[in-house]
Amino acid sequence: MPISSDDAPRLIGVHPSGRDWPVNILRFHLVFDREMETGGAADSVAIETALGQTVHGAVVDLPDGLWSPDGRVLTLLLHPGRIKRGLAASVQLGLALLPGQDYQLVVRPRLSDLQGHALAEITRVPFRGAPPQEAPLDPAHWQWVSPDPGSHEPLVIHVGCALDFLSVRHALRVITADGACHAVTPDVVGETLLLHPHAPWPKAGYLCLGPTLEDVCGNRVGASFEWSRDAGLNPPWPDPVTRAL
Numbered sequence: 001m002p003i004s005s006d007d008a009p010r011l012i013g014v015h016p017s018g019r020d021w022p023v024n025i026l027r028f029h030l031v032f033d034r035e036m037e038t039g040g041a042a043d044s045v046a047i048e049t050a051l052g053q054t055v056h057g058a059v060v061d062l063p064d065g066l067w068s069p070d071g072r073v074l075t076l077l078l079h080p081g082r083i084k085r086g087l088a089a090s091v092q093l094g095l096a097l098l099p100g101q102d103y104q105l106v107v108r109p110r111l112s113d114l115q116g117h118a119l120a121e122i123t124r125v126p127f128r129g130a131p132p133q134e135a136p137l138d139p140a141h142w143q144w145v146s147p148d149p150g151s152h153e154p155l156v157i158h159v160g161c162a163l164d165f166l167s168v169r170h171a172l173r174v175i176t177a178d179g180a181c182h183a184v185t186p187d188v189v190g191e192t193l194l195l196h197p198h199a200p201w202p203k204a205g206y207l208c209l210g211p212t213l214e215d216v217c218g219n220r221v222g223a224s225f226e227w228s229r230d231a232g233l234n235p236p237w238p239d240p241v242t243r244a245l
């Protein structure tokens with residue numbers, strides 16, 4: 001018996017959430033409203049041109065995809081060999097996405113939850129190929145909108161590029177003046193990072209950016225994805241960065 005659309009699992013978020021996706025993007029994330037079965041991810045998601053033609057070889061063929069421990073976030077990888085300059089796939093095939101071209105991310109109703117309920121409908125998320133994002137992250141150029149102490153307003157940081165949705169969950173910590181961790185829930189909206197506090201903001205504290213913080217193209221603080229050890233460029237594991245609230 002078909003289930004009601006009210007009982008079907010729902011896709012509630014796609015990251016990056018902005019309209020423009022850099023053509024050298026490494027990964028994107030699908031967020032569901034409940035724990036999902038892990039099988040069939042590769043057959044359920046595709047990138048198409050605006051005319052509905054599949055962009056072949058864009059997404060890494062991992063049959064089950066990469067799922068978060070709670071089974072609600074599916075991560076899909078774009079082929080890094082086509083992104084990293086100098087590799088065979090990059091030389092022979094080039095980038096899968098092109099700047100200025102319109103695309104759509106297609107999520108078909110083949111994914112299901114643990115009760116076997118499939119997504120109720122196909123989802124199409126339009127996006128446009130943007131120029132490559134190759135510079136290391138530079139927090140010194142981020143624009144901060146700090147909340148008032150004692151408030152529950154989010155800390156808003158305009159980064160200037162899209163941070164990776166899962167990276168911010170694990171690489172950010174807010175520390176109070178007495179060294180305690182102040183719990184926050186991070187969110188990424190376009191090129192803006194928002195930190196929602198679980199309790200009122202303290203009078204003083206700082207934000208710690210861990211070395212694994214990345215943008216959607218794999219660039220880190222002081223280290224671009226195109227880093228080359230032989231060229232003696234940026235260090236691959238930057239030190240943590242702190243900034244007063």
